[in-house]
Amino acid sequence: MVLYETAGKGTLTAILKNKLSCFPHLHSRIEAGLIIKGSSNMFIHGKKYTVKEGDAFFVPPNTIHSYEDKEEVWAHLLICPPEDIAPLFGETAAYNTACPVIHLEDLDFAKQLFLRMEALVQSTKPTASQGAISYAAAIISELLLRADAEPPEREKDLTAAQKILAFCDMNYKRNINLDTLSAELGYSKYYISRVFSGDIKTSFTDYLRGLRIHAARRLLRSTNMSVTDIAYEVGYTCVRTFNRQFSQITGLSPTEYAKEKRQTSKQQKSK
Structure with missing residues (x-):
């Protein structure tokens, strides 16, 4: 599996993907999607x-989640900062759902x-x-209405797993290891290892x-940096x-990856 390609801070991403599989991760944005072909296992805080x-x-934002495709899958995916839609929709954009999966009878309307x-x-x-x-x-409003969404617990602290993932996300360029995380976050390295496993x-x-x-992968797609420079x-x-x-x-x-992505980009632009 590969790490899921999340959007940058403060941006709205809306794409059609033919792969959802990814490692567990979290981000501060809302993520929503629609499966139009195939199936995938989704894990929210470890629940399948x-x-x-x-x-x-x-x-919802700051939720540990991952996907594991069971077969070929096509899905419309939306990744949106809550603050982008707050003026239109208010704080309910960050509500939690009792069940994150909502079956839609009117699939064609949702696809449109x-x-x-x-x-x-x-x-x-x-x-x-x-x-x-x-x-x-x-889209988010419709999904929350159908999912019996509830307000998040405002005073709830981030879990150890959320803190660990957030630290890794911000410091992956550094020469970090379990000892680094232990010193920075205050957990023993054995506890951190158990959280990961x-x-x-x-x-x-x-x-x-x-x-x-x-x-x-992101740099290979979006820049002309050399492979050596990207590695460092x-x-x-x-x-x-x-x-x-x-x-x-x-x-x-x-x-090979950079060449393939450039060819795909040229083909899309020529359409």
Whole structure:
């Protein structure tokens, strides 16, 4: 599995994906989606849910979640900062749901909402951005209404797992290890190791590797940086190790990955 490609801070992402599988992670944004083909297992704080064709799903901010595809899957995905839709929808944008999976009978209508939002995200028209946010608010509102959403517990502290993942997300470029996390967060390294194996279902080493490869993939797609520079930028001290681990996770060398993404981008622009 590969680390899920989350959106940058303060941005609305709306895309059609043919893969959901990813390591457990969290972010400060709302995540919602619609399965239009296939099925996937979704894990929320370690609890398993199955999402299949016709199902929508909703993940509140700062919630540890992951996906494990059971077969080929296609899904519309929305990742939205709560503050983007707060003026339209208020604080209910961050509500929690008793069950994150909502089966939709009117699938075609839901698909049209996602498609229109995705088109507006790609548009360069001056009003497109606000239009996309309006569609995002409409989608999230509909899902929360159907899911019997409740307000979050405002005074609830972040769990140890949330703190650990947030620290890794902010410091993956550094030469960090379990001793580093222990010193910075105040937990014993043995406890941190148990959190990874028990709550996050992976090891610290694999999770850190996933973060770095995810960042490298983003740089290979969006910049002209050399493979060597990218390896050092995302926290590697040995380019050979970076190349080997990148290939293990993606099935391609960094150079092959960059070439494939450039070709895909050119094909999409020519349509």
